Amino acid sequence: MYQVAVEKVGDYRRELVQEGLARLLARLGGMERFVKPGERVLIKPNLLSAKPPEAAVTTHPELLRAVILQVQQAGGIALVGDSPGIGSAVKVARRSGMLAVIEETGAEFVPFVESREVQGSGVYRRFELAAPYLEAQRLINLPKLKTHEMMTMTCCVKNLFGAIVGTQKAAWHLKAGADKDLFARMLLEVYRLREPDLNIVDAIVGMEGNGPGSGDPCQVGLLLAGDNALAVDQVAAEIAGIPKKLLYVENAARQMKLPGAERAEVECLGLDSNEVPFRSFRLPHLSDVQFGLPAFLKHRLRNQLTSRPEVVEGACRLCEVCVKTCPPGAIRVEGGRLRFDYRRCIRCFCCRELCPHAALRLKDGWLLSLIKKSGTPL
Structure with a gap:
């Protein structure tokens, strides 16, 4: 034991x-x-x-x-x-x-x-x-x-x-x-x-x-x-x-x-x-419902079945911490605002994890959003 x-x-x-x-x-x-x-x-x-x-x-x-x-x-x-x-x-x-x-x-x-x-x-x-x-x-x-x-x-x-x-x-x-x-x-x-x-x-x-x-x-x-x-x-x-x-x-x-x-x-x-007399933790935003899908479907439906990071309006200070720490280099500053390349984004959410200003949120893909609204058990 x-x-x-x-x-x-x-x-x-x-x-x-x-x-x-x-x-x-x-x-x-x-x-x-x-x-x-x-x-x-x-x-x-x-x-x-x-x-x-x-x-x-x-x-x-x-x-x-x-x-x-x-x-x-x-x-x-x-x-x-x-x-x-x-x-x-x-x-x-x-x-x-x-x-x-x-x-x-x-x-x-x-x-x-x-x-x-x-x-x-x-x-x-x-x-x-x-x-x-x-x-x-x-x-x-x-x-x-x-x-x-x-x-x-x-x-x-x-x-x-x-x-x-x-x-x-x-x-x-x-x-x-x-x-x-x-x-x-x-x-x-x-x-x-x-x-x-x-x-x-x-x-x-x-x-x-x-x-x-x-x-x-x-x-x-x-x-x-x-x-x-x-x-x-x-x-x-x-x-x-x-x-x-x-x-x-x-x-x-x-x-x-x-x-x-x-x-x-x-x-x-x-x-x-x-x-332990304690209520359960409030869990993170559910960002992925690809569990158990075959690889070819995961690839095709990735954007629809996952969440992606986006900027909270008015919160970003363009400190570029997310730009510097994004593993695939999927974030850049252009025209005075952050731009995301979601084809390269691997959904690791390091950008949100390390943002010092809580300036990023997650936006659900349309299939993920639909599944959540339907109440289907995940």
Whole structure:
């Protein structure tokens, strides 16, 4: 059985987070089970973009502080690193409040800049992952529980996509992002190259709606932890009330028969997921109803059965973040406004995810719109 600890923590007051984390880890044997004296321990938070903690886009700095202190008390050397979706790691860490915590605790900040080639053993035979991610003796994964417009949920496994440095993320979106199942498989292959020693989920305040960057904060009041990322993700999905058919990563993991992918293998310690008094997360905009269609129909009906990004009138400031981060280069500025090439657009929604002004929305293709209006079960 793969154990997942669940602990109630009502808010981010420092003493509450530190006490709650101590109780959470005690259910798993304490931080000493995962960290030995003298080991270099990489803590990998979610540093998606430069937003303040209250936006719930990034891991909360008080949880990072509590984890650093636990690592140091166990005798470990605490490192903190990630590669943001947009902007420098230093800028994102400063804006999110994490850089101040790193400096106050004496941890070492190791932004993911350099990468090393690693041989895969699945669909993809070659990856380049951040050097600090590969070199650390221990890895603690520190994701935020959020919805995700492409994968429906982002938690432990999805957070490890940050081990891919900078613009290489766009290359992977271009390579695998046009197919959600294939993208999920790629995420799992990254996960298997370096599985975390411990996963601790920030679900005190999560994000629902159009996550991971443009959704709404939602109070959950929980911390989750476990040494198997897939097991933790399953419990997180239950707490969020996300239907199994929409969990692309978890469904791909079951097909691959990965450890922790079956719910029967998972034991909750403390609070069971079905005892959590919380309403289901409001899910992202349903942007695709191509599930199960043969490839030739997917190609022919793609524009009709999917959503596409478009500008919210009056909201775009022409900062060109979307232009610079669009994996297939399907966005340009022309005549003082954004223009989209929907033939090239792969519907990864990186533009919406990274837009700092929430200036993009999704418009349904006519068949998708008709299906939604008809009430046909999806």
